[in-house]
Amino acid sequence: MGPFGIDTTPDFPDTFAGFKSVSVENVCHSVEDKMSDMKHFLMDPNHDNTAVDSFLGLGMENMGLSSTMEEFSHGFDFSFLPDFGGLNSCSTKDVEAGLKFEILDGFLDGVDEVEDIYASHDLSSIGNHFLPETEVKKKVSELDGDPYGLMNLSSESFSPGISGSIRLSEWLKETVPHAESQNVSSEKVKDSLDSNESEDDKKPLSTFIGSWVKQGKNRKKNLLNTACSRLDSSRERMSCVSYDFRPRKGPMKKYIHISSENTFSDDQLASSESEDDISVVTKTSRTRSDRRKHQRLWTVDEVMKLVDGISHFGVGKWTDIKNHFFHSAAHRTPVDIRDKWRNLLKASYNDKHNYREAEEKRKSVARSIPKEILHRVRELASLHPYPFSKSSCFVHDSSRSRSDSSRSRSTSRKKKKRS
DNA sequence: CTTAGGG
DNA sequence: CCCTAAG
Numbered sequence: 264m265g266p267f268g269i270d271t272t273p274d275f276p277d278t279f280a281g282f283k284s285v286s287v288e289n290v291c292h293s294v295e296d297k298m299s300d301m302k303h304f305l306m307d308p309n310h311d312n313t314a315v316d317s318f319l320g321l322g323m324e325n326m327g328l329s330s331t332m333e334e335f336s337h338g339f340d341f342s343f344l345p346d347f348g349g350l351n352s353c354s355t356k357d358v359e360a361g362l363k364f365e366i367l368d369g370f371l372d373g374v375d376e377v378e379d380i381y382a383s384h385d386l387s388s389i390g391n392h393f394l395p396e397t398e399v400k401k402k403v404s405e406l407d408g409d410p411y412g413l414m415n416l417s418s419e420s421f422s423p424g425i426s427g428s429i430r431l432s433e434w435l436k437e438t439v440p441h442a443e444s445q446n447v448s449s450e451k452v453k454d455s456l457d458s459n460e461s462e463d464d465k466k467p468l469s470t471f472i473g474s475w476v477k478q479g480k481n482r483k484k485n486l487l488n489t490a491c492s493r494l495d496s497s498r499e500r501m502s503c504v505s506y507d508f509r510p511r512k513g514p515m516k517k518y519i520h521i522s523s524e525n526t527f528s529d530d531q532l533a534s535s536e537s538e539d540d541i542s543v544v545t546k547t548s549r550t551r552s553d554r555r556k557h558q559r560l561w562t563v564d565e566v567m568k569l570v571d572g573i574s575h576f577g578v579g580k581w582t583d584i585k586n587h588f589f590h591s592a593a594h595r596t597p598v599d600i601r602d603k604w605r606n607l608l609k610a611s612y613n614d615k616h617n618y619r620e621a622e623e624k625r626k627s628v629a630r631s632i633p634k635e636i637l638h639r640v641r642e643l644a645s646l647h648p649y650p651f652s653k654s655s656c657f658v659h660d661s662s663r664s665r666s667d668s669s670r671s672r673s674t675s676r677k678k679k680k681r682s
Numbered sequence: 683c684t685t686a687g688g689g
Numbered sequence: 690c691c692c693t694a695a696g
Contacts, residue, residue, distance in 0.1 A: 558690060559690095579685075579686090581685075582683090582685090597684075597685080598684090598686095598690090598691090599690075602690070602691095
């Protein structure tokens, strides 16, 4: 049911009446005109950005076109888009990346195996994070000669209308960590705060694929809120593209910084809803433990941010840490962050007690935590007590465990803030 | 809603 | 990562 079927509605608002007389050709023409006009707009640095917004399909519904970004992106070349910097803090790269994933999503619809292929190829960013640059380059070159042709999945061939996409090798290079010292200066914290913006660019492709379908008990209840928060979060990067509709447990309003007016049409909300219904249908067939499949691996970068956050807010202030250090990471709820900290403690504990095994593990398993970070975790662990250690490792250390255990449980030293 | 704890 | 209970 398009906008042209509304003729039959007698009491439709007068504002829409004008569309009855508009022919399809006219609409198309106006779109084309707008597009070419806008091309010049975008080239012209003097034009303000509101034009861009209305151009990018957000004003489409006003023309009677129910165009989604997906349809829109297929036949259109975004390569000319300049980096309109401050606007929604989204760069050209974000646009391209978003579109790529969107298209990928559509193409791979229902093909879960691809996710596994990606996983088995270790395309996830985590593995490359603490490789020295030469290693990474080697890896990249390996990937370039990829026999399965997987590279093409993320390069131009999948986005016919999009030229100038980033090649995966570049994408990989960007995942290389800035090999910094383990000391946190306030400068560095600021840095990591700023570099948050490109967070999602580092996510492995597999996290985008397959994150569409998900089941959960309270999904119905939280559907609307979830959809809204999803849209909100994705607006941070790109107002039109939302690739992750995985329902969360609840709305994340408080974690999401809401900056602009709601620009989403009901179409998109409805589509997310129908997507959800599909997952209901699929639920029966894939109800088994594929929960873990949707995990997003923690990058070393994220771990460092976590450590920084804890050193600044203290253990237990996870909402604060989320807001200040994982602001742009739409996933990573405070609970996730806490869980990660718990795991880090466990890791540091293990590392502390048997160096050899930990060392070997570090060599064999790619996704272990770099040593420096583990050291920092241990420092913080001794600085901030966490009840996690109650079960297995109490009273081992005579020097400080006494003071720790005295305040271990509920005595909150969380208030320790250093500015 | 936020946090802690267990699964 | 998910779920639940407690404040």
